Amino acid sequence: MSAELLLILVMTAVVLWLLGRMWSVVWPLIVALFITTLTWPLARFLRRHGWRPALAASVVTVLFLVLAAAVVALIAVPVASQSGELTDGVVDGIRELRDWAAGPPLNIGEDQVSGAFEDAVDRVQKSAGSVVTAVVSGVSTVVNGVITAVLALFLMFFFLKDGPRFLPWLARQLPGRLATDVPTVAARSWDTLGSFVRSQAVVGLLDAVLIGLGLWFLDVPLVLPLAVLTFVSAFVPIVGALFAGFVAVLIALVSNGLTDALIVLAIIVVVQQLEGNVFQPIIQSRGLGLHAGVILLAVTLGGSLAGIVGSLLAVPVAAFVAVVWNYLREQLADPAPPEADTDGPQAGAAASS
Template sequence: MPSALSSAKTRSALRTSARISLQMLLVLLMTAVTLWLLGRMWSVLWPLVVALLLTTLTWPPARFLRRHGWPPALAASLITVLFLLIGAGIVVLIAVPVASQSGELAEGVVDGIQQLREWAAGPPLRIGEDQVTSALDAAVARIQGSVGSIVSATVTGVGTIVNGLVTTVLALFLMFFFLKDGPRFLPWLTRQLPGRLSTDVPTVASRGWDTLGAFVRSQAFVGLLDAVFIGLGLWIVGVPLVLPLAVLTFVSAFVPIVGALFAGFVAVLIALVSNGWTDALIVLAIIIVVQQLEGNVFQPIVQSRGLGLHAAVVLLAVTLGGSLAGIVGSLLAVPVAALIAVLWNYLREQLSDPAAPEAPDPAEPGPAPDAA
């Protein structure tokens, strides 16, 4: 016969389950409150996050100058100016060749549209001129009926651009101060915090800084791989503006998913208007292959090694971040996951029991007694 349930053990199990459930609810509540507060402070936090990421990229040369006797303010000023010059140079490197060939590209766009219309007019679609004209008239009528939405979208876009400029300026100023006074932050933080926090918080902050540096370096390496392979493919196919497209690919790699799609779309469009459909399809195939290798091989391997995360965790983090917060979520998903891993590993270290000394094996002979 099966044994009867013990009422005492059942009540104990229910009490334990209720206590654990209450604790989990409190943790989830505190997490929700924290996320709400971060959302309210996002206008300040976003420039801070951008500045930290830029500082991890510019700190190695600033540290080199400081170790060779440069004053902190002078080293930070020089690195900030050089960073601005490099950013402006990248913009010029992309814009000048495009502007010099804008006439040819415009003619190519017109020819491409005409080729598309001729192709649509033939089999199997057989779309006639009257259908195209009616579709254009319908599109114009719809645009005219949506003037208010277009104006509001334009105003929203202008506001977004202004916010982006403000964020960029604040991030550059914060980057300068981080380069100048960054090494004094942890000692200052140690003096401000009481008790054990004066040790725990600076330790976690130091490990988190190393993790952010590893993320930026790995992202730059992956972007360099994309730029080299895609640029080489464009050069072999004979697409114009290879260097600007390669630079655009490298820069866009710092914005996961959307950046790669944008750079690939530009490359395919230029191949279409300059070389025709065949080369455009070849370029599209090259970009798809490189992006698949980057997203499924290069990026997870490099970031998992640099950040101490498994490749599957990296992929899941990018997917979750993109679904929760769009482009910004995709950009910050991997470093946030790495920082959570840093905090979790430190908590495990502090909460783990010290390893017990191994008992001697009785089968092994002990040390020989000292001679009398």
């Protein structure tokens, strides 16, 4: 038994090592699976109504691209139309901050501000190489993101087109009992992934509605783009919420002042606490069959091990482990003893004798 356990641990380590080496391919595959779970219901509806698989997959892919472009436009167009106001607000905010710093209790003089600015410029000039390296790294990250998005879209198209044929094909390739076990676990894992993505969408929608209502009540500009940004960022745990919250507070600060900005910050903190401790555990625990405490521990562990990606994948991985464990428990459970057949021919013979 110890030898089998050691073999399982070694195989797990080898699989994790291979995933790390092939991450440039694995990550687009994961992203494609995520967006396929969102678009598959529409593709399935079209296929059931007589559409050919390739046509249904093409239409759904195009619709997804149009929707993604509409979301970007919904954020970018209002921001661009009010960019002048926002720029003036940022300048006024900097001036107010400088005037506040010049008064008590800080009493920072103009010469000190100028000196600090010159020191910052000198440091930037001295670290020009580091700045160039950071810029190159940022450009490389953007390029990798574009490549990942393109690969994910192509993979999504093929998943929508040929997905239903995958499990029968997989069953034909595997020997013996694996031809039944592996497709069954894969089908259950697919259902679990769909539940996770849908639950994330519900949580993001709740965040967007609650924060959007707070911004609307305070008359903060760009309410709709900020609500859309909050919904989209919900799919990126921790950092997404921080980024959306920072943007909302900044816009409230430069447009409405410090008091409203603090109120917006309080609203965001309350909503995020409700999301992390109430909404997300309850919704995901119902959809994934996991206890809320397990979900919280999984997100914490995933974030500590792999950062943002670990936080994003922690819950699906935990749910996948639960699916495999439940299936193994079903297969290893002792079968129920057969009940005595009181109406069969053997019982009749025994009675006659």
